[in-house]
Amino acid sequence: MSKTETIYGIHAVEAVISQEPERFLEIFALKGRDDERLNQILRLAQSNGISIQIANRKSLDDKASGGRHQGIVARVKMAPVLTENDLDVILNEKGQQTFLLVLDGVTDPHNIGACLRTADAAGAHAVIVPKDNSGGLTSTARKVACGAAEKVPFIQVTNLARTLRHIQEQGVWVIGTAGEATQTLHQAKLVGPMALVMGAEGKGMRRLTRETCDELISIPMAGSVSSLNVSVATGVCLFEVVRQRGND
Helix, strand or coil, X not given: CCCEEEXXXXXXXXXXXXXXXXXXXXXXXXXXXXXXXHHHHHHHHHHCXXXXXXXXXXXXXXXXXXXXCCCEEEEEECCCCECHHHHHHHHHHHHHHCEEEEEECCCXXXXXXXXXHHHHHHCCCEEEEECCCCCCCCHHHHHHHCCHHHCCCEEEECCHHHHHHHHHHCCCEEEEECCCCCCECCCCCCCCCEEEEEXXXXXXXXXXXXXXXXXXXXXXXXXXXXXXXXXXXXXXXXXXXXXXHHHC
């Protein structure tokens, strides 16, 4: 019997049903809500023969474990977990254009979702995380990602340092972010096939991850705060890559 998961929120449900309607087992919609975006999803569900049940707000709140469901919750078959083999496919396909985001030790699902959303906006080809010491693709992360979780491959690897060495062997330059790095992201050359590694807020990258990086960069900080939230820092760094690639 296949495992199931719960997804909720207009963007998250819409993204999955548009691409993988076969994963849906049933949808729960808020009674009395008349919203065109919601109705569009329900029409798509009906056309695919997906069971729709009308529920009150408390029922939806319970199914979404208190998350902001926007009047829709779905029970779906668990998505397959992407692994190192899927990463090799991306490396072979993207070649010199490879652009990867690596999250080391980021556990908060809101940060995971926000990083996925930014990665999608910046055109990153995948987000890589270690299986341990990391947050997964939970329903909360999917909701925060606003549909990006269904667009950007989320790859979980057994040994992050080994994976970084592997992609280095494929010609990908691995750039880590560290507050104490002497070179800023504006001084670094962020073009060509590359992987940007972001560490957990406060702790930063783990030692072995840091030692595996080809280069370390920092975000110049002018104010009194010593660090940024990891999802904000990720956005700053990713879009500096976008800027430099656009000028390349």
